[in-house]
Amino acid sequence: MNYRTFGNTGIRLSALGFGAMRLPEDDDEAIRVMHRAFDLGVNYIDTAPGYGESEVRVGKAVASHPNRDGIHISTKNPLQDDTAKGWRERLERSLERLGVPKIHFYQSVHGLNWKAYEENFSVSGAVQEALKAKEEGLIGHICFSFHDSAPNLMRLADTGIFEGCTVQYNLLDRSLEDAISYVQEQGMGVVVMGPVGGGRLVAPSENVRQVMGAEEPNTPRIAMRFVLAHPGVTTAISGMSTLEMVEENVQTASDASVLSPEEWRSVLESAGKLKNMSDLYCTGCGYCMPCPHDVNIPENFRMMNMHRVWGQTDSARWRYGRFEPAGRIKGKPASECVACGECEPKCPQHIPIIEQLKATHEALGE
Ligand code: SF4
Ligand code: SF4
Numbered sequence: 529m530n531y532r533t534f535g536n537t538g539i540r541l542s543a544l545g546f547g548a549m550r551l552p553e554d555d556d557e558a559i560r561v562m563h564r565a566f567d568l569g570v571n572y573i574d575t576a577p578g579y580g581e582s583e584v585r586v587g588k589a590v591a592s593h594p595n596r597d598g599i600h601i602s603t604k605n606p607l608q609d610d611t612a613k614g615w616r617e618r619l620e621r622s623l624e625r626l627g628v629p630k631i632h633f634y635q636s637v638h639g640l641n642w643k644a645y646e647e648n649f650s651v652s653g654a655v656q657e658a659l660k661a662k663e664e665g666l667i668g669h670i671c672f673s674f675h676d677s678a679p680n681l682m683r684l685a686d687t688g689i690f691e692g693c694t695v696q697y698n699l700l701d702r703s704l705e706d707a708i709s710y711v712q713e714q715g716m717g718v719v720v721m722g723p724v725g726g727g728r729l730v731a732p733s734e735n736v737r738q739v740m741g742a743e744e745p746n747t748p749r750i751a752m753r754f755v756l757a758h759p760g761v762t763t764a765i766s767g768m769s770t771l772e773m774v775e776e777n778v779q780t781a782s783d784a785s786v787l788s789p790e791e792w793r794s795v796l797e798s799a800g801k802l803k804n805m806s807d808l809y810c811t812g813c814g815y816c817m818p819c820p821h822d823v824n825i826p827e828n829f830r831m832m833n834m835h836r837v838w839g840q841t842d843s844a845r846w847r848y849g850r851f852e853p854a855g856r857i858k859g860k861p862a863s864e865c866v867a868c869g870e871c872e873p874k875c876p877q878h879i880p881i882i883e884q885l886k887a888t889h890e891a892l893g894e
Contacts, residue, residue: 529569529782532762534633534717535692537669541600543756544781545572545719545765548586549579552769555588562589564771566599568778574694574719574765576604576638577622587626602694602719603631604638604673612653619661633719634658634667635694641676642683655689673721678707685711692717697761698724699754699799700830700838703812712760723755723764724748752780757795810879816871824851824859825871825881832888841891848892862889 531540546565551558562573566589573590575582583603590599603622605615615636622631636658637649649655661667671692674681681704684690693711697704697720708718755764764781768774810829819825834844851857862885872881 529778530756531571534669534762535712536715537691537717539600539632539717541572541717541763542570542781543763544570544752544777545574545602545763546570547721547765547767548573548575548582550767550769551582551585555585558585559589559592561768561771561774562586563593565768565774565778566590566593566595568774570774570778571595571598572600572602572633572719572763572765574602574721575626576606576635577618577625578604578606578638583622583625584627587628591627600632600668601626601628602633602635602671604635606638607640607644607648607654610648610652612657615652615654616657616661619657619666623666630665630668632668633671633692634661634669635671635673636667636690637672639675640672640684641674642680645684645687650687658689671717671719678704681707682710685714685716690716692719692762694719694721694765696720696722697755697758698722699751700834700840702799705758708758708760717762718760720755720758720761720764723766724751749776749780752777753783754795754799756781810884811877813876815876816874816881819859819865819871820868821864821866822860823862823865823885824857825885827857827859828862828885828888829879831892832884835891845892845894848888861893862886863893 530543532543533539534541546562548562552561573586575586577583586601590596590601593599603626605618605622608614608618619634623629636654637644640649658667658670662670669691670689671694672684672690673694674684675696681693681695684693693716695704695708695718697708712718752764752766755761766773766777768777810826810833812826812830814826816825831844831847834840834847847857848861849855851859851861865882865885867882869882875881
């Protein structure tokens, strides 16, 4: 296992982190899977109150492992109200569920964005509560998990409050690439969630394989190596539910050290070419939204790019069938466009949106 230093904290975390969001249903099996990861050197485990019984099971697994003192727990505070008291109560509940006196890396807001920071976290007294909890030794490091744009990630780093963040970054979504370097320069540690694109990079893809060179045929491994090759990334967390997944991921995270600076540059160059191809179609900026008929234009084009640029056709088709209410993707599929034309003048890429939505449905609607 490789270890990297988490920002300015001096703490060495394993390059692979354990994501405890989809543990096996059976308690004993869940603990076996977590213990196997700890045995193989994983020393960072990420959970959340919203992951069912995960906090309780993580607490049990850590407490019953011989390396319990060397394992770093991360959990999150969902911003359910705008009171400091509520924030503190949620922290105390997590400590109780985990059965620990201290949470090492506390994502003091789950899914933070700039608006929530400005209108809630920074003015509700929660920041002071977080600093107080750190002083009391209830939390080790004040971090956040993040769902927003690159400029807003940098703005959050500039506040100087946070020591680390958990962000989305993978071969299919590189929008935070430069911002990750920026926050690293500010002394923050960076944990990446979704290194295999929320499962979208699990399917084999010839295009993705070419990005990393012909010698590597395994797409998820390529995806993990890509994330770990970013010099700003401390740890990539992978949701693991079987012993096989643990062993394969550990092997990948251990191999990642062999990616030389030349290889990393060549990966960036190849990935850049693919990214440029997808930019031709849609950058995901969202300026065309909202659609009066609730078509989720950027998401439809993202799926189209998965098919057309990345060759991930099966995954793209599967996702296309997952708009609400059948799945959890917000808005409507391309087939619901009535060609009113309201969106097209707003697109800075001058994409013929109506025509491209039609093509999207033709390609993915089957
Ligand atoms: S043209 Fe289609 S996608 Fe664009 S605003 Fe109208 S219905 Fe929505
Ligand atoms: S405005 Fe254009 S580039 Fe931006 S999300 Fe909409 S279609 Fe894509």
